[in-house]
Amino acid sequence: MKNVNMKSLVALLVMVVLSGAVLIFADTQLSPIINENAIAQDRAQLVRIFPDADTFSAVDLPEDAGSLQRLFLAEGHGYIYFVENPGYAAPVGFIVGLDLEGNIVGYEVTELNDTEGIGTRIKDPGFVDSIVGRTSVDAFATIAGATVTSQAVTRGLEDVKAHYNAMMGIEDDGSAVVPEPDPDETPALRPIELGGAIPLERDVSASRMGEVVDVETDGNIVTYTVNAPGYAITDGGYEGAEPNVVKVVLDVEAQVILSVEILEVHDTPNIGDDILHPDFLGQFENLSYAQMDTQVDTISYATVSSTSVINAVLAAILAGN
Amino acid sequence: MNVNETMRFGIFKNNPMLVLFLGLTTGLAVTGSLSHALGTGVVLLVLLVVSGLVFGAVKPMLTKEFQLPFVLVLLALLVKLSELLVLAYFPALGAGIGLYLPLLLVNSVLVFAIGTFEEEAKISGILGNAVKAGLGYLLALALVALLREVVMSGGLLLTSPVSGETLAAIPIFPTKYALTILREPGGAFLSVALVAAVFQALGAREDRVETVEGGK
Numbered sequence: 072m073k074n075v076n077m078k079s080l081v082a083l084l085v086m087v088v089l090s091g092a093v094l095i096f097a098d099t100q101l102s103p104i105i106n107e108n109a110i111a112q113d114r115a116q117l118v119r120i121f122p123d124a125d126t127f128s129a130v131d132l133p134e135d136a137g138s139l140q141r142l143f144l145a146e147g148h149g150y151i152y153f154v155e156n157p158g159y160a161a162p163v164g165f166i167v168g169l170d171l172e173g174n175i176v177g178y179e180v181t182e183l184n185d186t187e188g189i190g191t192r193i194k195d196p197g198f199v200d201s202i203v204g205r206t207s208v209d210a211f212a213t214i215a216g217a218t219v220t221s222q223a224v225t226r227g228l229e230d231v232k233a234h235y236n237a238m239m240g241i242e243d244d245g246s247a248v249v250p251e252p253d254p255d256e257t258p259a260l261r262p263i264e265l266g267g268a269i270p271l272e273r274d275v276s277a278s279r280m281g282e283v284v285d286v287e288t289d290g291n292i293v294t295y296t297v298n299a300p301g302y303a304i305t306d307g308g309y310e311g312a313e314p315n316v317v318k319v320v321l322d323v324e325a326q327v328i329l330s331v332e333i334l335e336v337h338d339t340p341n342i343g344d345d346i347l348h349p350d351f352l353g354q355f356e357n358l359s360y361a362q363m364d365t366q367v368d369t370i371s372y373a374t375v376s377s378t379s380v381i382n383a384v385l386a387a388i389l390a391g392n
Numbered sequence: 393m394n395v396n397e398t399m400r401f402g403i404f405k406n407n408p409m410l411v412l413f414l415g416l417t418t419g420l421a422v423t424g425s426l427s428h429a430l431g432t433g434v435v436l437l438v439l440l441v442v443s444g445l446v447f448g449a450v451k452p453m454l455t456k457e458f459q460l461p462f463v464l465v466l467l468a469l470l471v472k473l474s475e476l477l478v479l480a481y482f483p484a485l486g487a488g489i490g491l492y493l494p495l496l497l498v499n500s501v502l503v504f505a506i507g508t509f510e511e512e513a514k515i516s517g518i519l520g521n522a523v524k525a526g527l528g529y530l531l532a533l534a535l536v537a538l539l540r541e542v543v544m545s546g547g548l549l550l551t552s553p554v555s556g557e558t559l560a561a562i563p564i565f566p567t568k569y570a571l572t573i574l575r576e577p578g579g580a581f582l583s584v585a586l587v588a589a590v591f592q593a594l595g596a597r598e599d600r601v602e603t604v605e606g607g608k
Contacts, residue, residue: 079458082450086462090469097473101480108483 110143113153120168120177121145137230140164149176150238152231156223159185163193163223167231173207173241183220189341190220198224207232207239210247216341263348266371269378270364271385279305279379281317281386291324293391299383301338302375313337315346317380319387331355331384336376343376351377360388401505401525405595408501408525409532410588415501419533420580421492424544427551429537431485433530435474436496437523443470444506444522448515451507463508471497484556501529532587540583544574 109129110117117127124145132142141153149170155162164182169175180194192198192214198221201212211228214221236243278300285296296318303312316335321328331352336344345351354367367384369377401408408414415436422432443466454462475493479486486493496502505525507518541548547563573579 076455076458079454079462082453083458083462083465086450086465086469090465093469094472097476101476104480105476105483108479111483 113141113143116166116179116181117143117145117151119179120151120166121148124148127151132234136234138227139230139234142234150235151177152234153181154227154231155182156227158183158223159190159219161185163190163220163227165193165224165227167202167228169207169231169235171239173235173239175203175205175207178202185217185220189217192217193221193224202228207235207241208243208247210249212249263345263350264371265350265354265368267369267374268366269369269381270366271358271360271381272365272388273385275382275385279382281379281383282314283386283390286390291322292329293321293323293387295319295321295387295390296334297383297386299379299386301336301379302343302373303337303339305379306375315376315379315383317383319384321387321391323391326359326361328355328358328360328384328388331380333380338373338376338379342373345370345373346376346380351380355384401521401528402595402598403524403528403531404591405598407528407532407591407595408505409529409536410584410591411595413588414504415499415529416584418492418496418499419529419536419584420577422489423533423537423540423580423583424575425488425551426534426537426541426548427553428485428488429533430530431478431482431553432489432492432496433526433533435478435493436499436501437526437530439467439470439474439496439502440505440522440526441519443467443502444519445515447506447508448518451515451518460508463503463506467497467502471502482553484551485553487556488551501525532591535587536580536583539587540574540580543571543583544579546570 106128110127114127117124124147126146127143128146130142130144130150132139138154138156139152140155143151143153145151145168149168151166151168153164153166155164157163161184162182163180163185165178165180167175168177178199183191183193185191198214202224205211211225213225232243235241281297281299283295283297287294296316298314299317301315303309304314313335315333315337318330318332318334319328320330320332333347333352336346338344338346348370351368351370358365358367367381369381400406401412404411406412409416409419418432418436422428443463446466447463450462451459471494474496475486478489478493505522507521538548542564546565546567546569547561549558550560550562551557552559571579574583
């Protein structure tokens with residue numbers, strides 16, 4: 072030890088102590104600013120999930136966090152995950168908030184460029200309700216007909232569950248089953264686009280004309296079951312394609328359509344089968360066909376399928392006359 | 393070339409990154425974007441000036457065996473401090489450089505350019521060498537980044553180090569002709585090698601001029 076230069080040793084020790092002091096001071100001064108920077112761009116969304124929380128702070132995620140992009144702690148309230156997964160056309164981004172007991176308290180789609188009317192169903196109240204209110208050990212159902220987009224959400228939720236449960240020490244035995252959609256519950260309807268009104272009575276080629284297969288008469292009220300060649304037959308050219316089946320109830324005396332009901336639809340899912348939509352079918356109710364020029368709307372993006380229903384109604388009217 | 397000569401840094405001759413190949417990790421990592429490269433270069437230049445000043449002032453007090461430990465503690469302090477300051481006041485730059493900001497601690501340019509291993513004890517000499525090394529490194533980062541960003545993206549995108557907003561977008565050629573390989577690590581090495589070759593040639597010319605002048 073006697074060879075050690077005391078002046079050098081003191082200088083080094085002073086440097087070490089000084090460094091520690093300066094860094095502690097700098098850290099206490101700067102970390103609130105750094106934290107505020109980290110949450111600045113996400114603050115608006117964080118507040119929507121936990122409106123009562125005052126302090127948010129960023130939490131580090133592990134390297135292999137999968138679809139998890141960012142994680143924030145809402146002091147005393149819970150955690151908010153920012154998640155992104157590939158969707159049908161583009162990445163699907165959403166945020167999920169969990170309280171400290173593992174209940175999902177918020178879900179919001181932040182980025183979505185998938186098909187309007189299909190992929191966008193992950194924003195529907197029905198789907199939101201299938202997530203919010205559940206817990207970190209529940210399973211989540213996808214949307215039939217919008218599988219790819221909704222899977223981006225459910226797979227992301229699995230990543231959220233795995234991380235959250237590990238962090239909070241919650242045991243997930245994986246026994247949760249995916250809930251079956253409630254058959255009594257009608258799913259939230261997305262709006263359809265009506266357009267291109269055509270007259271009810273007009274010339275229709277034989278290949279597109281409805282074919283009456285069953286007639287039930289009850290006084291003036293006649294119920295026709297009509298096979299209507301839809302898109303699957305006339306344009307789709309699918310092998311073994313079947314016609315749509317339409318039930319038309321007419322008051323032949325008053326020349327009024329009482330109701331139109333679709334019994335079977337074989338056209339493209341999410342496009343042609345929008346002929347089931349009450350906005351489309353509703354326009355036939357109590358519609359008088361006494362006038363030759365009565366007009367009805369087609370569905371603008373499902374012209375062939377909706378026209379097939381109109382042709383079925385026409386076939387019933389002609390049969391009634 | 394003896395050790396002392398090697399440690400005299402310069403812009404072309406003995407450029408720290410492109411001739412001596414010091415601080416290559418940072419040089420490869422941050423040169424995907426000119427904005428990030430310039431930010432890193434400026435941070436390193438400031439670090440060199442401040443650490444050169446402090447070490448230059450204290451060096452006469454230290455015996456040789458205490459110089460390296462002192463420099464390491466000093467650099468740890470300054471690099472951590474610069475990381476906190478960048479994250480607080482230049483968040484977009486901090487997010488862009490990421491891990492390579494604290495990694496500046498082990499950037500060998502810092503350790504060598506403030507004269508840790510040299511006899512030179514005058515503060516002016518240490519500072520002069522540190523500033524030259526910092527400018528040389530900044531220029532090297534900028535040139536490699538310029539080459540990489542233009543070739544791999546077909547243009548330049550200058551962003552604000554504070555907000556990350558685009559300050560200027562300069563399209564140079566259609567993106568369909570962009571060579572995305574320069575985005576990859578292999579492309580980074582290739583770019584450094586290309587720019588280094590030019591610097592070696594320029595440095596060699598400087599050498600020749602000196603030899604001729606010395607012979608007069």
